[in-house]
Amino acid sequence: MHKNRHNRSNGLGGDLGERRIIELIRGCLDMMPDAPVPFGDDVSAVALGGGKVAVLKSDMLVGKTDVPKGMSFWQAARKAVVMNVSDFAAKGVPPSAVLVSLGLPRHLLRGDVEEIARGLNAGARQYGAYIVGGDTGEASDLTVAVSVFGVAERDALMLRGGARVDDIVAVTGFFGKSAAGLRVLLDGYAVSKELREVLVGAVFMPQARLQEGLALSRSGAVSAAVDSSDGLAWSLHELARMSGVGLSVNSLPVASEVRRFAEFNGLDALELALYGGEEYELVVTVKPKLWTDAEAGVEAVGGCLLPIGKVTRDKRVVLEADGKKRLVEPRGWEHFKSRV
Amino acid sequence: MHKNRHNRSNGLGGDLGERRIIELIRGCLDMMPDAPVPFGDDVSAVALGGGKVAVLKSDMLVGKTDVPKGMSFWQAARKAVVMNVSDFAAKGVPPSAVLVSLGLPRHLLRGDVEEIARGLNAGARQYGAYIVGGDTGEASDLTVAVSVFGVAERDALMLRGGARVDDIVAVTGFFGKSAAGLRVLLDGYAVSKELREVLVGAVFMPQARLQEGLALSRSGAVSAAVDSSDGLAWSLHELARMSGVGLSVNSLPVASEVRRFAEFNGLDALELALYGGEEYELVVTVKPKLWTDAEAGVEAVGGCLLPIGKVTRDKRVVLEADGKKRLVEPRGWEHFKSRV
Numbered sequence: 114m115h116k117n118r119h120n121r122s123n124g125l126g127g128d129l130g131e132r133r134i135i136e137l138i139r140g141c142l143d144m145m146p147d148a149p150v151p152f153g154d155d156v157s158a159v160a161l162g163g164g165k166v167a168v169l170k171s172d173m174l175v176g177k178t179d180v181p182k183g184m185s186f187w188q189a190a191r192k193a194v195v196m197n198v199s200d201f202a203a204k205g206v207p208p209s210a211v212l213v214s215l216g217l218p219r220h221l222l223r224g225d226v227e228e229i230a231r232g233l234n235a236g237a238r239q240y241g242a243y244i245v246g247g248d249t250g251e252a253s254d255l256t257v258a259v260s261v262f263g264v265a266e267r268d269a270l271m272l273r274g275g276a277r278v279d280d281i282v283a284v285t286g287f288f289g290k291s292a293a294g295l296r297v298l299l300d301g302y303a304v305s306k307e308l309r310e311v312l313v314g315a316v317f318m319p320q321a322r323l324q325e326g327l328a329l330s331r332s333g334a335v336s337a338a339v340d341s342s343d344g345l346a347w348s349l350h351e352l353a354r355m356s357g358v359g360l361s362v363n364s365l366p367v368a369s370e371v372r373r374f375a376e377f378n379g380l381d382a383l384e385l386a387l388y389g390g391e392e393y394e395l396v397v398t399v400k401p402k403l404w405t406d407a408e409a410g411v412e413a414v415g416g417c418l419l420p421i422g423k424v425t426r427d428k429r430v431v432l433e434a435d436g437k438k439r440l441v442e443p444r445g446w447e448h449f450k451s452r453v
Numbered sequence: 454m455h456k457n458r459h460n461r462s463n464g465l466g467g468d469l470g471e472r473r474i475i476e477l478i479r480g481c482l483d484m485m486p487d488a489p490v491p492f493g494d495d496v497s498a499v500a501l502g503g504g505k506v507a508v509l510k511s512d513m514l515v516g517k518t519d520v521p522k523g524m525s526f527w528q529a530a531r532k533a534v535v536m537n538v539s540d541f542a543a544k545g546v547p548p549s550a551v552l553v554s555l556g557l558p559r560h561l562l563r564g565d566v567e568e569i570a571r572g573l574n575a576g577a578r579q580y581g582a583y584i585v586g587g588d589t590g591e592a593s594d595l596t597v598a599v600s601v602f603g604v605a606e607r608d609a610l611m612l613r614g615g616a617r618v619d620d621i622v623a624v625t626g627f628f629g630k631s632a633a634g635l636r637v638l639l640d641g642y643a644v645s646k647e648l649r650e651v652l653v654g655a656v657f658m659p660q661a662r663l664q665e666g667l668a669l670s671r672s673g674a675v676s677a678a679v680d681s682s683d684g685l686a687w688s689l690h691e692l693a694r695m696s697g698v699g700l701s702v703n704s705l706p707v708a709s710e711v712r713r714f715a716e717f718n719g720l721d722a723l724e725l726a727l728y729g730g731e732e733y734e735l736v737v738t739v740k741p742k743l744w745t746d747a748e749a750g751v752e753a754v755g756g757c758l759l760p761i762g763k764v765t766r767d768k769r770v771v772l773e774a775d776g777k778k779r780l781v782e783p784r785g786w787e788h789f790k791s792r793v
Contacts, residue, residue, distance in 0.1 A: 135588075138566065138567075138573075143578055145583035169586065169602055172554060173556060173588060178592075209499055210499045210507075214513035217474070222465075230478040230479075230481035231481045248475075249475060252515050252518075253593045254592065258513055260509070260511050262509055
């Protein structure tokens, strides 16, 4: 997240972005035959028989790149779990067990370790899961590698690749808060105390939309889904790319706090909402005939489902705002690639 | 592995060993009710219904502490998988899917990443598993966090805590090679070319005893099992502690290459065999009446099962060698604790 601004012509800091690295790796791997979820979706899965699948996800938090200054150990550990749960939410799968490999720098104190453990536990318990195991070792930088396990009906999984032309594009909330919060934390942008609480709070205490994801899966109305952890623009492009379609967005739900923050600081609110990342809303496509089922399901668990556009045949991601059409760029937070 | 010899009075480098850290963490966690495997065993498990369990394991390899000089990226990545598979072997569970969170330093080159990916794939495929997912990010030090998933019959799991008085203690091979190999690599001990190949080979190309573990599980003869990745002495103590028994070892299978290496360099071969670690033999206790079933099962898959002692009521771990009894100390490789 915290932008590493230096570039090098050799090595991974140069031209190779995270996606290209994953493609390189994938090219060296034998693929599991008949995998229930394609490589590259938010989670992996293994068939269990009887229509059920084991769902697995691993994602690692690293101090240097993922923990902004001011975030506590408790918050960092909790976030490491929440960012994994968010991928389960996007697929409509309840997490049941969490494993953690902890890399701990030698200078940490006993109290720091307890704070980390309590943060892990809080992140798991909030979503009904338990920490069931893991290991610890020494590392130069705090490393929290989390793996999550759950069981789902194969047919209930919401994958990235199912969007069809004329489906409704929808999201579970308003965007830009964590991007704005990071501007406050990292670049020292001005902000009122009240706004600061909301924006920085979005960075320090991310919430996974698990109940919303489970409700969407139960509704049977969703054709494709992804979370927005790499940014809304990136998520839209992922849905389009993996479904072989385009998306036209006509209404971008920017958080009101982000509009105020952007206006005060002369920043572009749309930019913050589209290209921020570290946000854990769900981005889904919904079959038009079942829209009310999807909406009612999400509202029944206390959430909201906001329609923002349509799936198109034209394979581009377009934003129509203020009477103008513009292309949404396929960028977002990507490790190893420098960007503003 | 590579001994971090400096100590600090504050922080994890001081008095807190890895086991104490895990106890600290465990004290902060809510425990999953009715977990099929107790916290602290080699793997974790979640009940799937119908007598089956999902088996999960996470363990992380870190460049600084786990990759000795001279080990290639391919070997390091392969080892990260093998050390996890070894825990599956010890429980008698076939691994089916592997996830990997990779932390990559910026100075790595494209070819290094491909080498890592091919090493991961080789480690998984050798044991019948596939790499099904993961993520990559930037890290100061090479970090390979591996998670393995498999399915087993709950009743077929070989746990650490089932050893009973008079059971036979047995191992699947000869000890000390990787400890001796590390002495060669790290401390520059003298060794012939032929010996070097065997000893250093044990460090660079560890082999998990998966077929042996599966055969032992099928035999129904094993009351308790653990792998020897933290050293034979440590494994013996873990079996004793978690089963509430003692162990008396009367025959310590030291590899002949280790005897020769130790003699030439004036080192203690028993010390290398007992306290080395990074070795992936299985250490099991076998019901005496079913010994021949266990032995025949392991031999049928091309392995060997060597009886080394007995389970005792007296809760100590004792080695009887050369007509003398001595206590086996509960030490082995443990991160964060300095030792020779």
